Amino acid sequence: MAYFNPINWLLGLFSLDIGIDLGTANTLVYVQGKGIVINEPSWVTIDKRSRRPLAIGMAAKEMVGRTPKNVIAVRPLRDGVISEFDITQIMLEYFIGRVHEQSVVPLPKPRVVIGIPAGVTEVEKRAVYDAAMAAGARQALLLEEPIAAALGAGLPISDVRGSMVVDIGGGTTEVAVMSMSGVVASRSLRVAGDEMDQDIIQYLRNKYNLLIGHGIAERIKMTIGSAYPLEKEKTMEVRGRNLVTGLPETVEISSVEIREALAHSVQVIVDTVRDALDEIPPEIIDDLMDLGVCLAGGGALLQGLDHRLTDDLRLRTWVAEDPLTCVARGAGMIYDDFENLSRYLVGLERRSA
Ligand code: ADP
């Protein structure tokens, strides 16, 4: 039995326990007892000469595509892993600092659980750990994202029955089948939300000679994008630059066209999910026929994607409640029931001296 340590007990009373989803597209912070307190794009703008950050999060994303020559906009994570260490640290420090600012009394450093993509290397895990510690955490623990997403979505992953989660983010789509607290089969695919934005840019360029930016492409996807015919198809006016005349132009586009633009990426996602299903034993297929397939991440919000997967896989597919926050909420839940849930945490190898 653990002995009682009054200092730790006191620290525990006042310190924050937080879950962090360090996503390619969005970073979210969940504070125990408060819920999601930070939900901002994973963007940082930097002054090229001084290398100092100018804006972080939403303010930085608004600058994307509009920056003057001396400013660069960076997404410090790529394919779910840290590609720019210093900038990730700055971003984490800022978000963790903001959580602390919201408190009236000065608090001790927080304990954090952070989601990491399944199957990352030791070096990549270490980078996330180091960034969190450098950003002011008292303790940093790591949790695989599919497990975090499944916990956040309320899936019974400790059950003997199998469950399946498909997390579609900005950079990657992660598919995982779990049972008895472990991952039975998984797939990771570098086709997700960003690729869909790219598809829309390419489509409008080919069909209308219209050049649009990433932000507008994303807005089109969220407004009229779909993966299954809509009950009532929609249209939208899109402004961009005509590549032939060089002049501004407005074009009316329809949801049918955008579905066509997204068709290939959607197909790749469907194929990957099917591929993962191919690998699992029939008992688990049987379980999934009851429980269905759970969609999480922002990409889960693409209209009709659940319908499309239900049709193609012949398994009921459903969108988790608040799919964008599943990973952060799942990571934050570890501290709710540390005794039972800490077994999901991923260990780090001891650093060799
Ligand atoms: P990450 O885990 O990589 O940070 P998120 O889970 O936050 O990613 O999801 C971000 C992605 O979800 C972006 O590509 C965004 O465009 C997409 N997304 C968000 N809302 C919608 C929507 N309503 N329809 C389609 N895609 C969406």
Ligand code: MG
């Ligand atoms: Mg994610």
